[in-house]
Amino acid sequence: MKNTAVLLLSTPMPLARKGVVAAISEFLVAHNGSLLHSDDHLDSGRDLFLSRLEWDLEGFDIPISDFDHYFKPLAEPFHIKYHLALTDYRPKVAILVSAYQHCLADLLFRHSTGELACDIVMIISNHPTAKPMADFYRVPFHLLTNPKDKRESEREMLELLGQDVDLIVLARYMQILGPHFVAQYLLRMINIHHSFLPAFIGAKPYHQAFERGVKLIGATSHYVTTALDEGPIIEQDVVRVSHRDTVEDMVGKGRDLERIVLSRAVRWHLENRILVYQNKTVVFV
Amino acid sequence: MKNTAVLLLSTPMPLARKGVVAAISEFLVAHNGSLLHSDDHLDSGRDLFLSRLEWDLEGFDIPISDFDHYFKPLAEPFHIKYHLALTDYRPKVAILVSAYQHCLADLLFRHSTGELACDIVMIISNHPTAKPMADFYRVPFHLLTNPKDKRESEREMLELLGQDVDLIVLARYMQILGPHFVAQYLLRMINIHHSFLPAFIGAKPYHQAFERGVKLIGATSHYVTTALDEGPIIEQDVVRVSHRDTVEDMVGKGRDLERIVLSRAVRWHLENRILVYQNKTVVFV
């Protein structure tokens, strides 16, 4: 188990130029924090400096619960916005799923091999199909009481989720979530859309792709916002199709894409690699 | 030089089942036409049988100018629609280009190596920049007299093109062509659009892609129809981008895509590999 801290930060460029890297580096050295990785990005259009830093907590002489107290005097003059994460913390993840289980099966298997550093604390579904899979991987499974009633279902889900869930993964959950629900998990809820967004927004994207005669189909993982399929994109990938592929073939090829694209997004989120600003992501990989 | 014939055909499936493959195969054998390649496709949604056949003309005992006379009795009962092409015919190609020359340079170089079996008979442009390149490859270059006047320019182009041009390639020609012009070259005019259609239709697609924060950018070659960027798609490809790519980087990466995607489309058209129906293409490769 790694015992490191990750700091994701942004600061306006004119201030950053005045030595923000030096200031933070000195801060870490002064407190005996051995820097393991740093990656930064300069968005010149928006005049923002964005950075991800990871350092070893072995020997770091600030109690992590007091980090803000020590870091604020440095952060304020540079107008730094930051988020601190500890890599030995295992985020609590809930998975929402409908009838299709390929993304769920994939996430659960990856989790079982240690690829996803989190605790999957529950699976919620509007269909009973995923129950045996949940049981096999020993994850509590909740079937929604009244899945046809969207409002009631969202209320039930919020109750089940409680206060402790850090991340919701929509593993082909085929219901559009209302703004109240979305607001509770802003930038903490990842969806997989089965098209290369922004092409084929909305329902039945493989059918749309087939009708249009495209030569590649795609999948997109993104944070959920209230604008349908328009949240910040985390990852995308495509696969080649031809006239020989029926809609069903596309669905089959798409399943492989969806699993991989969703699992990458979830892993990067869990590894604190994603910084979101102005509806776009920077993924530090 | 190959001396072969290519037949592209479609026929309603219920008729096709009654032995269309056998009938055509027998026809070829009877006339001493040695079949080199056959490829077919069954579109079950539209109940159509589509096929591409290529045979050796060496020994084929029908004069090719009389082909219709001999083939019609076979074609009619099956309601076959067909197009016959001779591979030793070199199509006459005109290239339209604006200021960006990367696609033009690519097509001309490929042509010089023998990769594109056609005669490039003229280059027409609304900018003088491509003239030296045209001269180097010894292709007549026409600068439009009054490029700001779209109507007049299209009239001038039609005059320059005359009656003999088989294919127009829009190698980053940055003007939208009017319906009258388009109608003259329906399914005989190939465009390269610098996005993964149907995402980012219209102007400045790389800027749109940058704003949206997509993780892949693409290029699409398609036949031009009167509906902007909505003609039958011939080929598409994508390349990965990240937050590190500026709009200018995307433009640069896109150039490589555009060249490859356009040249594939042109080659397949020249090799009579493309069958269009209902705004979609079947590419027999």
Add this chain to the structure above:
Amino acid sequence: MKNTAVLLLSTPMPLARKGVVAAISEFLVAHNGSLLHSDDHLDSGRDLFLSRLEWDLEGFDIPISDFDHYFKPLAEPFHIKYHLALTDYRPKVAILVSAYQHCLADLLFRHSTGELACDIVMIISNHPTAKPMADFYRVPFHLLTNPKDKRESEREMLELLGQDVDLIVLARYMQILGPHFVAQYLLRMINIHHSFLPAFIGAKPYHQAFERGVKLIGATSHYVTTALDEGPIIEQDVVRVSHRDTVEDMVGKGRDLERIVLSRAVRWHLENRILVYQNKTVVFV
């Protein structure tokens, strides 16, 4: 359930030119066999004509058990070698696996969704790890009695496999099989090798790839022959890596490749799409 027949055949080109396509097409029409798909390939270097034909058995007037009797008079003058398969036959598949379960989990999940048209009749392993997964999917699991003794283990496996297994899938089975065993399942045993063959033959290919500093890693599925990692290649794919990827990262990325590449190969084999000749495959997709 489709009720069709697939014929995979090869014939020397000089004979094929004399109307083999016409002869077979006529044969099908004469016996009321409605052709659904045909795909062919001409290997000009080896002067061979290769073809895959699929037709509807509904109404086909030859009892399939007598097919040879009817087809031989046609096949012999053309020196046709052929293999007939019925799509409603579900091949019996055995999976061999060691400690890594990602390929096994993937195959079993795909099978459960109907993507692989076969019966998985047993899993054999030299490790107990896969037993719970086998139980979940209700596939009999056999742990080798004495896994250290290769000779004895192969004897035990041959006994377990019996006479009815049509295909063996080596889903990361980490033992080299002896020539006697291989000979029993020639062109009926598919392996996944975790490199882009022929690069990095043998053990620890990801370590070899890391040491060499390659920018892409790959996976290869192939039929097993007695020459290690040199059997006919069915499918390959690659993924990009960089200096940021440790050997462990490569192993993780490779797992996704291995699953996809192996499952494609297995599906194509089950769908009778693969024709092998001279240590190469033609995959009719």
Add this chain to the structure above:
Amino acid sequence: MKNTAVLLLSTPMPLARKGVVAAISEFLVAHNGSLLHSDDHLDSGRDLFLSRLEWDLEGFDIPISDFDHYFKPLAEPFHIKYHLALTDYRPKVAILVSAYQHCLADLLFRHSTGELACDIVMIISNHPTAKPMADFYRVPFHLLTNPKDKRESEREMLELLGQDVDLIVLARYMQILGPHFVAQYLLRMINIHHSFLPAFIGAKPYHQAFERGVKLIGATSHYVTTALDEGPIIEQDVVRVSHRDTVEDMVGKGRDLERIVLSRAVRWHLENRILVYQNKTVVFV
């Protein structure tokens, strides 16, 4: 024109942990050097810290010719090895080419559009074919006097190259260069090999790939060392092939790969993005 400095450096990890990032950042701030980009990599296997830093020279108060004098006191205690480059310096590049011109045409066109920030000072060839292309782009062309005599040709080339050439690009130069020549341009000579190395080392890789029946072909750009095709790999890419591709088709597809892979390597070298150690590259992109 950017007016920036790039520093590529490596330092042993145990020393780096003691604040090398902070020390360098402070150094830049102290001398009014505004950091634009930094990217680093920790090779834990070799216990090395590698970094690329780029800063604005506008206002930097150290005369660049005296950089070593000011930086050494910092570098020495950390055992930093470094290379400083100025982005407004245009490296002098020589291209060696044989009969195939696709890579040459590509490099010259990219150079003409400003994509490659260098001066192409000469083209040397053992064939006269490239002369018109060289003339068109106004690059001096040298035909080797006695191309059959390898030893004499290498002597002639060294004389032509003189002392000022910073980089040699082997744009499909089909001669193996001797150790004496290679030694003069170690890590300053980039080759394109038409295979996915280490598969298909040596001559006729496409023929080897065709014989082996691989499903993807590749291209590899690498620095030339005395071990044939074994120098540090800079970039690789692949494209899918099938049984339908003849050796000639592979050669054609490969041309597109070679152009792109070689041009990426050359651009990254010119942009000082490549750090080589222990026969591997880190490419900071």
